[in-house]
Amino acid sequence: MNDGAAGSVPGGERFTRRATLRNLIAVAVAAVSAQTALQWWTRQPAKEPLSDAIGDGSFDEMYAGRHIRGARAAGGHQHTGAGWDITVDGRPLHLMRRADGGYLSMIDHYQSYPTPLIATRGAVDELGRGQQLRGRNA
Structure with a gap:
């Protein structure tokens, strides 16, 4: 008997490339399955778009x-x-309509917003406290 043979472990099992590859594939499949199950269990229901509707x-x-x-x-x-x-x-504050139906402002023209109200709020956030828009005072 050759108890000290290379590639063997106590108990007589041998590690082969085929067994190692099979184990790695099994671990990968288990990881992907767990990820998919986690996403399915933790998914959120689709949110309704924010509305700025007050009448019109x-x-x-x-x-x-x-x-x-x-x-x-x-x-x-x-x-x-x-x-x-x-x-x-x-x-x-001037808004522009985008081809995707959203709005962008002249203050924050890199971000698209779904409604004019949200676009206006985004412009206010970009302005900060100390800045004013140019134009007439009403």
Whole structure:
């Protein structure tokens, strides 16, 4: 008997490449299965899009210490901001409509927002406390 043979362990089992590969594949399959099961168990239901609807979608509120106001522009989509008249502390904020249906502002033109209200809030967040929009005071 050769108890000290290379590649064997006590108990007489030999480690082969085939057995090692089979064990590695089994571990990989178990890891992927566990990941998939975890994602399935922890998934969240689809969230409803945030709504800015107050009747026709207009808004008038204080946000982060700023008075933001928005209403649909008369006559639909005009140059006044994707069909919206938006002001922050009485100064105009121009929005643009994106091809995907979202909105972006001239202050935060790298981020798309689903509604004019959320786009206005994003612009206020970008402005910070010490800055004002240029334009008329209303």
